[in-house]
Amino acid sequence: MREDVWRDLVDLARDGGLVALTGAGLSTESGIPDYRGPDGRRRNQPMTVSDLLATPQARQRYWARSYVGWPRFAAAAPNAGHRAVAALQRQGAVTCIITQNVDGLQQQAGGRDVVELHGNLDTVVCMNCGERYERASVDEWMAEANPDFDRSVEGPLRPDGDVLLSDDLVAQFRPARCIICGSDKLKPDVVMFGESVAKPLVEQCFSAVEASRGLLVLGSSLAVMSGYRFVRRAARVGLPVAVITHGWTRGEAETSLKIDAPLGATLTRLVAELGGGPAR
Ligand SMILES: NC(=O)c1ccc[n+]([C@@H]2O[C@H](COP(=O)([O-])OP(=O)(O)OC[C@H]3O[C@@H](n4cnc5c(N)ncnc54)[C@H](O)[C@@H]3O)[C@@H](O)[C@H]2O)c1
Ligand SMILES: [Zn+2]
Incomplete structure (x- = not known):
């Protein structure tokens, strides 16, 4: 890392x-993989909302895979990067946190004013009647409906919190139904590919960005417009955009300061450097 760039970051944080x-890059050190590696190419093809809503078979596949991945996703713990972001907030370097992650780890690490742009996997919504449920309850219903289903299937956890399964295993799985209306059209309450972020939430984030002294991008390829637009807005109104992320991002043109380094260690060092907090 270039020393002058590091000093610029420290100065920015101190202000x-x-x-x-x-x-997603902020949670990889917690064992939840990201979508894109440093080369910016997507490694997995995520399921779109129209895929999910198209057929009962698609929902059976989604929920079977997700049922197997859930214990591991839910057990993920915040890492040094999440804790450092919460510390930066206490130091005044960071005000609000806009996260594209759906894992809740930033809040668990003590982050305040966290805007979950894409929702959280801990909630499930019925696409037929609109009722929302805690994922933990839906998980219990699925366990009751699938007493003989072997949940300890080997295989890596994937970015959406699922595990790939054979067609045979998927065929054995009985998805849960909404207890209000009986529909099987249950969807994780997250913004899936093919959906968009609610407009008032986007406006709230634009306002936060415009009221800020700059944007600090942590572990995002910015390939998805829902995050990238805040980078564009910050640049347009003349605010600095600092990025700490491995590899390529779509925001290169708007970036004023880039550090390609692991987030946990880098943010921990930044917190230590600020020590008593920024002089206001
Ligand atoms: N943890 C989660 O909740 C999770 C996980 C995967 C995907 N998603 C969803 O997928 C979308 C993905 O977009 P995105 O831009 O957030 O992620 P992304 O996968 O497109 O980009 C992640 C970036 O972080 C970098 N990175 C990974 N580990 C790092 C580390 N330890 N230190 C520094 N850099 C690191 C990668 O090189 C990559 O550039 C989001 O909309 C999000 O909702 C969420
Ligand atoms: Zn319902």
């Missing part, structure tokens, strides 16, 4: 008032 925009 305070930054909005943090976090992505």
Whole structure:
């Protein structure tokens, strides 16, 4: 890492008032994989909302895979990067946190004013009647409906919190139904590919960015417009955009300061450097 770039980052943080925009890269050190590696190419093809809503078979596949992945996803713990972001907030370097992550780890690490741009996998919504459920309850219903289903299937956890399964295993799985209306059209309450972020939430984030002293992008390729637009807005109104992320991002043109380094160690060092907090 270039020393002058590091000093610029420390100065920016010391001036305070930054909005943090976090992505999947902040949670990889907790064992939840990201979508894109440093080369910016997507490794997995995520399921779109229209795929999910198209057929009962698609929902059976989604929920079977997700049922197997859930214990591991839910057991993921915050890492040094999440804790450092919460510390930066206490120091005044960061004000609000806009996260594209759906894992809740930033809040678990003590982050305040976290805007979950894409929702959280801990909630399930019925696409037929609109009722929302805690994922933990839906998980219990699925366990009751599938007493003989072997949940300890080997295989890596994937970015959406699922595990790939054979067609045979998927065929054995009985998805849960909404207890209000009986529909099987249950969807994780997250913004899936093919959906968009609610407009008032986007406006709230634009306002936070415009009221800030700059944007700090942590672990995001910015390939998805829902996060990238805040980078564009910050640049347009003349605010600095600092990025700590491995590899390529779509925001290169808007980036004023880039550090390609692991988030846990880098953010921990930044917190230590600020020590008593920014002089306001
Ligand atoms: N943890 C989660 O909740 C999770 C996980 C995967 C995907 N998603 C969803 O997928 C979308 C993905 O977009 P995105 O931009 O957030 O992620 P992304 O996968 O497109 O990009 C992640 C970036 O972080 C970098 N990175 C990974 N580990 C790092 C580390 N330890 N230190 C520094 N950099 C690191 C990668 O090189 C990559 O550039 C989001 O909309 C999000 O909702 C969420
Ligand atoms: Zn319903």
